[in-house]
Amino acid sequence: MERPVVAGVDGSAESLAAVEWAAREAELRDLPLRLVHAWNWNPHPPSDVPAGVTAAGAAQRVRARRMLDEGESRVRAVCPRVPLTADALEGPASAALLGAAKEAGILVLGSRGLATVTGIVVGSVAQNVAAASPVPVVLVSTGVLDESPASSRGATVVLGLDLADPCDEVLDFAFAAARLRGARLRVLSAWRSPALYTLGPGELALAEGPRRGEEWRGFQDAVLRPWRDKFPGVEVVGTVVEGRPATSLLGAAGEAGLVVVGRHAHEGHVLGRHNGPVTHALMHHARCPVAVVPHP
Structure with missing residues (x-):
């Protein structure tokens, strides 16, 4: 059951x-x-x-x-x-x-x-x-x-996808929520340019914004490809932006019916743990519902 x-x-x-x-x-x-x-x-x-x-x-x-x-x-x-x-x-x-x-x-x-x-x-x-x-x-x-009782149907679902740690549990929840609502899924990932002093030998070319942005977009497409196949009826729009993820997600939340983000699950689920800065910002400022999905 x-x-x-x-x-x-x-x-x-x-x-x-x-x-x-x-x-x-x-x-x-x-x-x-x-x-x-x-x-x-x-x-x-x-x-x-x-x-x-x-x-x-x-x-x-x-x-x-x-x-x-x-x-x-x-x-x-x-x-x-x-x-x-x-x-x-x-x-x-x-x-x-x-x-x-x-x-x-x-x-x-x-x-x-x-x-x-x-x-x-x-x-x-x-x-x-x-x-x-x-x-x-x-x-x-x-x-x-x-909102009207039917407002959840057809409203865009926004997924905040961390490309440094793309987790199946979060992706599955977001795609399933979009399919359930007959909604478009907007997948938003953010990246930030590394400081020059953090780059290793031969990595200076990665500091170029346009090229780095294209690399992140290619990575997002690769992550989403099997999920598009698994949920063929879900319209997916991928977006990769440079900047802070919380700022971008809050902007997207203004026209969303649901925002989905992940958090690391910890064995024992002890009280007193803290949410990350993205979840914290969405909890305090998003007007639409926010789903926080635990993952390993």
Whole structure:
């Protein structure tokens, strides 16, 4: 049995946007959807807990159920036929979500969310989980709420392809996502000219920008060739630019339905690891969903 799409719910606008996106993704993939809310026991529950509930733990369970009910309502409004379950998980949010990821095919989170106790807007949970999840994590911002339910279909998928480390897991996810949506796949790779002092004997010719750019374009074509054959129905547009990859990807994200990037997976998936600069920039500034795909 295929693993479900799992979406985290914390009551924030971003998490509700993530729930709606996850529902549509589950429908596209013909998979069930599981909503999860993680909560910590707190002796001083939030003020919006009903006055008649006196036990702090019970009060927080009531609040968790309320958030899950709101998430379920969003799902039923956009994808009423998607098989749906909802669970409250006790424990620190990042650890609980990583536990849920072990049974997921894809984990979907709001790019920013609400702190459990104070309500301060933070992004630490999404960052921690994206950096340590064993499965792809899709980060969704509130901008997705402004889109129509069918907006994911036909919208361009952008793949940030690191030509120094082209990984099958990332390529497969991006091509499959484009095929699923009937979308064009734009593959964007960035390169930077080496400083003269880093070049070895006989390498000075590589410092010439036009020639080096052509070499990178040829390398990208070679990497993509077997994937074009594997996914013949996907229209692929390859682009190689000189400069910082984060800048180029953020520009491309403005007209994309999904951006896909990779990150190195680490044995044990320990919390506290950090995302790379490209993923970090996309998490904070991209308006479209960002998929972070782990690879060896």
